[in-house]
Every structure is written in structure tokens, then in C-alpha cells.
Amino acid sequence: MFFSMFGAVESGIIFAIMALGVYLSFRVLDFPDLTVDGSFVTGAAVAAMCIVNGVSPIIATVLAAVAGFVAGNITGILNTKGKINPLLSGILMMTALYSINLRIMGGSPNIPLLNEPTVFNFLETAWEKTGIDQFLNGLLTSIGVEVVPGTWIVIFVMIIITVIVKLITDYYLKTEIGLALRATGDNEKMIRSLSANTDTLKIVGLGFSNGLVALSGALIAQNDGFVDLKSGIGMIVIGLASVIIGEALFGKKTIVRTTLAVILGAIVYRMVVTAALKVDFLETGDMKLISAILVVAALVTPKVIATVREQKRRQRKRIDLNNKAKGA
Amino acid sequence: MLYLSDISVTFNEDTPDEKKALQDINLTLEQGEFVTVIGSNGAGKSTLMNVVSGSLKPDIGTVKINNKDVTPLPEFKRSNYIGRVFQDPMAGTAPSMTIEENLAMAYARNKKRRFRIGVTKKRRELFREYLNTLHLGLEDRLNAKVGMLSGGERQALSLLMATFTEPNILLLDEHTAALDPSRAELITKLTGDVVEKFHLTTLMVTHNMQQALDLGNRLIMMDKGQIILDVSGEEKQDLTIEKLLQEFQRIRGEQLVNDRAVLG
Ligand SMILES: Nc1ncnc2c1ncn2[C@@H]1O[C@H](COP(=O)(O)OP(=O)(O)OP(=O)(O)O)[C@@H](O)[C@H]1O
């Protein structure tokens, strides 16, 4: 159990970057952007092709994010200049990206990365010298955990990258441009009357969002050791699940808090899915179904709880009133 | 100053729904002039405001602000010069953002937005000072989400946001119409104060004739897309609601049938 949960946290943190991207489009811009299913794979494919062709993994990862940025820009242009509705713009871009991704991958739907350098094994020699693995695994063994993780480097690297991405996002959303971006999702007419070019804001905002999604895709590919053309299917639902679960569990009072909630939401989501797959009756193929059910649950439960609470409150008031009437 | 020449707008041209919303409008506002605009429903008042703000392009005609032809400029570029308050109190602010964030966005209206923090310590002090002038206690709620404010508070904030950067033109379209009488009075008073303080060139639409008479130094009446009456100076000071209604009847040869306008 520990071992599989360790894996869940590991990939949860990587998916958290994708979830932050979805947060930017879905919540900040109020733009349900389905480009994500395509741009995730675009990131993975660009990174993989670069690495296979001898580019340094760090540069490959950066290029992947840039590719995602451009994909988001195009969705934004379709929506603002082409006046195509947001959902349809995303679906069109996602569909187009499927073919483009296959082109990037040189026509093969799967690219292995097994013996290639990655951002994770790049630092491995330095990492081994620190002895953190032995130390942490020693701790685990001493508390009775039998199967210990091979290495902690992925978690450490990912925490650093995710924290940096979170801090940049927090800062960005508080700048003058960031405020205008948030207002574009909140009250577009108003921010236009305050001389902001909402078209440009949307195009750049969607670029930033999909840049993060592609970055996440590039890192997942390097962690998994392969890219699959179909790995992006349902990615938007996973992103939404993370955002909604995170907000429900950890609150959304301020931007700083919400971005943290989204990251934690992505990790919780992975852990729930991992736990669900332990149930004998469920199979790996059921994952998308579980995701969809989780999103529905996270959306509906808070409302049901609020309604029930409100009903109880009213009932209590009525009973109080009755008692008072009897007493008088 | 604002200069409108030969502005015409027709909606749904060459269809049975054709509507000449503005016909050959010529209007010049000198710097610091405060013009109130009245007229029955559908007279073209909002259309006129939209043409000035740039959210609507006239079919023909020219809009100049400070002698600069702004006719081809899109709305977001023109709003460098224009402050605007809408009728709907929800329209002028971003509800899920805080009071100080909203003010910061208004502060950036006539500047280039950059990747630098929007709400700095210095600006927060400035915002607090401005909010003080509203006497609504908003200066102590800088971090409250604007969606939590009442309609009147939101409208007061919108008015502040539209004016504190001292725009060349201020546009107010029935900005007190959605408020209860006491709130409306408060906003009316604030409007008078702020226009005077910054000496703003203002165009204010209202259905409240008394308000139109009390505020401003010039009054225009619109009907069927035309300006049918334009009074200023002493002549405006001597106007009464009675006289306005008589005037309308004289010009149009018909009764001004509009409950809102008559009762207002
Ligand atoms: N986008 C539009 N499409 C078609 N017709 C329009 C449009 N906007 C306004 N009109 C018509 O143009 C005319 C003038 O409208 P406008 O909104 O300027 O009137 P108004 O003077 O502001 O009236 P009110 O006092 O009711 O606000 C009306 O007959 C209206 O139906």
C-alpha cells in the first residue's frame, strides 16, 4: 500500500502543474479549454523527440512548454478573432493537435524513453552522493515498511519545480496584467472599459495555461519513460477534478491559497484513484469512469450538504417557534 | 473636450425592424461642461453613449476627443480617455476580486499595464484616501470581495473607479436608476462632488428630470434619435419640470408619454 501511494504522490505532483494550467483557463479566465487533452501530449511528444535526438533534457522540457504556449495561443485566436465559442475552439484545437502530435512523433504512436537521459536521472549521480535515499528508506524500514521506493529524486525535483511554478503563477496573477487577466474572466465588459485589450489577455492567458499543461506532459513522459499518443484523452477531466477537489477540501479564499489547494487537489485525486483501483472489481480501464464520477461527486456534494444544512436550520427554527407558542 | 459631428446610427437597416437610433447628431462639449441628457425610452441616449465610448461604431460621422479623431479606435483604446459608469451596479466592478484590486485595475486605465505588482503599499494608501471621500467606510474593507457589497456601495465604487484617474470624458448612463431613492440621492451627490472636484467633462443620461435639472450646466433632450432641445447657462437654471414638458409638447406637438420621465 505504501509503495503504490508513494507512486500516487509522485505522479500527483507532476499532474499538479497540469492542474494549475487548467485552473488558469477554467477558473481565472472562465474558459473551459479542451485544448488540454492535446497540448498535454504535445508537451510530452516535443520533449521526447528532442531528448531522443540528443537535446539536453532541460532544454527539451522548456521547448515542450513553449509548444504548449503556442497551442494555447491558437485556441485563443480562434475564440477572440475567429469569434468561435470557447468550447468549440478548444475541441477544434484538440482535434487538430492529435494529428500534429502524431507528426511530431514521426508517425509512431508510441516513443520509448527508457535509456535516455531525463531531467530526473540528469541529477542522479549528484543525488546519490547526498545519501537522502538511504536515510529516508532507512527511516521507513525502521517503522516497518517492507517495500521501499527505489529513489526519492523525482519527488524532490518535482516539489522544487511545482513550488517555483506556483510562486510564479501567484506573482503573475497579482501583477497589473494578471489583475486584468482575472477581470477578463470575471467581468469582461468592465475591464474593457478600463482600457484592457481582452483579446490579447485571453490569447496570452490560454498560452500560459497550455504551457503549464505541456510542461506537465513533458515531465510525465520523462518519469514514465515513454510517450503515448492517446495519453491525453480525458486529461481535462483530471485537471478539473484536481481543481474542484482541491478547492472543496482546502479552500479558495485568496489566490495563494487556491493555487496551493489545486496542487494538493491533484495529489489527493491521484491517491483516491490509486486506492479505488485496489478494489478487486475495478480495472485500470475504469480510471476515466472513476475520474468522471469523482468530478461529479466533488461538484454535487458541497451543494447537497449546504441544502441539507439549510433545511435543518429552518426546521430547528420552526420547532423553536412551536415550542415558544406552546409555552406562552 | 468632446466633438461629435454628423453621427448617424441605423440598426437592422433594410429590414422591417429598421431603426434609426441616431440621426445627424452634432454636439460639442467644452472642457469642464457637465451635460445632462433626457428623453423617452428608445430616444437613442444609450446609443449616443456607446458611440462616444467606442463600443459601437457610427455608420457615418466623426468622434473627436481633445481634437484627436478617435472614430477608428476600438473601445479599449479609447477608454484611455473615457471613464464610464453603467446602469447596472454589477457591470462596473469585478465581483470576485477585492476592492483594492478593482481600484488597481482602474488606476491602470490610462497607463500601460506591466508585469509589476498591481496593489503596492503606496497605492493602497492612495486608494484609502480616495475611498474616504465616499464616507461609506469602504476604506476599512480594502480586502473585501466586491461581490459582497450592496448595489449602492458598488455603484459608489464604480463612480470612484471611473473618475479618480481624471478622464477627459466621463459617461454616466442612468447610473442611479437601479438604486433605491436614498442610495440614488447619495450617488447623485457624489457625482456632483466628483465632477466639480476634477472639473470633468461629463455626459450624464437620466430619466429623473429633477436630477437632470439639479446637476450640470447644460441639458439636452433627445427624441427619435435627434437632439430636440439644448439649453445651458442661466436658461437652464430657470428651467422647471413643467417648462420641460411644455417645451417637449411645443416642439413635438404631442404629449411626452412616459411614466418614468413624468414621475421622475
Ligand atoms: N443592438 C441593437 N440592435 C437593434 N436595435 C437597437 C440596438 N440597440 C438599440 N436599438 C434600438 O435603438 C433605439 C435607441 O436605443 P437606446 O438604447 O439608445 O435608447 P435609450 O434612449 O437609451 O432608451 P432607454 O431610456 O430605454 O434606455 C431603440 O429603439 C432600440 O430598440
Ligand SMILES: [Mg+2]
Ligand atoms: Mg438607455
